[in-house]
Amino acid sequence: MAVTPTLGIGPAVRSARLAMVDDLADDAGRSGFELEYSQRQAAERLAAFGAQLTGRRRALSRKVPRSLYLHGPVGRGKTWLMDSFYARLPVRKRRVHFHDFFRSLHAGTHGPAAGNGTMIQKSVDALLADIDVLFFDEFHVHDVGDGMFIARLLRDAAKRRIPLVVTSNYAPDDLLPNPLWHEHFVPTIQAIKDMMDIVEISGALDFRRVPAGADSPENPSEGFRSGRIITPGTPAQLGRLGLFTPAPIQSRVLTPTTHPIVVRNSDPDLLWVGFDELCGGLTSPADYLALADSYATWVIDDVPSPAGNHPALAPAWQRFSNVVDVLHDQDITLFLVGKGPLDWDGAGSGSVMPVDLARIASRLSLLTRCESAKPLEREESAGS
Structure with a gap:
């Protein structure tokens, strides 16, 4: 009150x-x-x-x-x-x-x-x-x-x-x-x-759950909203979006603050990194902010299903929530790739998922879902 x-x-x-x-x-x-x-x-x-x-x-x-x-x-x-x-x-x-x-x-x-x-x-x-x-x-x-x-x-x-x-x-x-x-x-x-x-x-x-294009108090700029949640992440799906899985030779070690991060690719404007490497170690919001200063598009692949109940993933999911917070606030385009299901609304709260799950689910609802069972034209018009 x-x-x-x-x-x-x-x-x-x-x-x-x-x-x-x-x-x-x-x-x-x-x-x-x-x-x-x-x-x-x-x-x-x-x-x-x-x-x-x-x-x-x-x-x-x-x-x-x-x-x-x-x-x-x-x-x-x-x-x-x-x-x-x-x-x-x-x-x-x-x-x-x-x-x-x-x-x-x-x-x-x-x-x-x-x-x-x-x-x-x-x-x-x-x-x-x-x-x-x-x-x-x-x-x-x-x-x-x-x-x-x-x-x-x-x-x-x-x-x-x-x-x-x-x-x-x-x-x-x-x-x-x-x-x-x-x-x-x-x-x-x-x-x-x-x-x-x-x-x-x-x-x-x-x-945030108002259909894309509707004016609202919380509509972000177009960068974050233009991202995708992609399952199961086949080469054909990625290729339709102009994303091509990096070859091992493209791997790089970045040190945004104090902890090194092994990324799969770091083109001038695109960062491609695995979920475990980004969220499973000792990274912090300071790392994500430093990387957001350099890369306007992020691809995070091998994202596990939030429906899984693996206690060891609890710290990683909390770091993931920090990643989403930073990228949303900095208006970074985000592609999440995983075998699925990648449904944070249906994950429910608990010891594994972050305590601020509702905020993260709301922000991720802005991203269009791309699933292999859908024709491309339906994927593009799915909205969020």
Whole structure:
């Protein structure tokens, strides 16, 4: 349920708030949809936040607006709404994505100053420097070490009186769900509740599952959507899509950050890599982000069926979810190839599949399915 505290505001702040709500509604109209009820409620909270923040910048108020935590199921327009608000907010601001944030933080754990926390603190200082508000997209915590970094960020932001606007698929109480570590994060969860208004966006429609070509809050650019899920991955199937299985001589060793990865091919614009090599080792989102900077098209083959129940694959599936997150956010074209069935909607949750399976299934639903039993023209029109 959305938390909407009573706000003591003057006429100037009230006018700015109403204008912002109208602007966000107009942005939605230009994108081909209307704000549903929970989106409208969130827009009003964002507008009130923005009016307070701009009023503070103009010395109309010294009060720091409470941070906002927007959460809800996948595909409900949280990121779209935040980005529309971000574009219209006339203050010093910075927007970061969860994986980019941790790439910069983990970069501080290597090198001469590694281990003493100095580089990590410098990363946090740089993130918060010269801004009035920090926007943090796709907030989630699955690792206790990442949870410690988040706690430091929240402490430093509070000290500097810098509010945050956060989007997440998780309610605060559901962060770091692993029962082995959840209790360690409870104090940080309480800090989030103390410093942020919790606003739920929970409309019935997952906009990512709207047919391709329909306007919606969560439609990505054409890069990611132009990818395919290919089963069983015969040479004929691949050839129809302009993909040709690399010869062994094309294999390369890449070192995007600290861990080498053996890839099957790395043309100037195409990366071809096996699932086990990409997800079965010690790779991290930092590796995927570095590779995404160099390759606009990825082919991941030998993808196992998510219907299989192999406990040893649990870490690999979690890394795979990180790959999908990064490639979706960076708008990279992705081809997934496997014998199948490759059905993440039907996989169900459990110890083997990642805890954020619903988000991954929603994003992969954007990819057209190519199956050998279908004629080519049906494959091309299958949509997502």
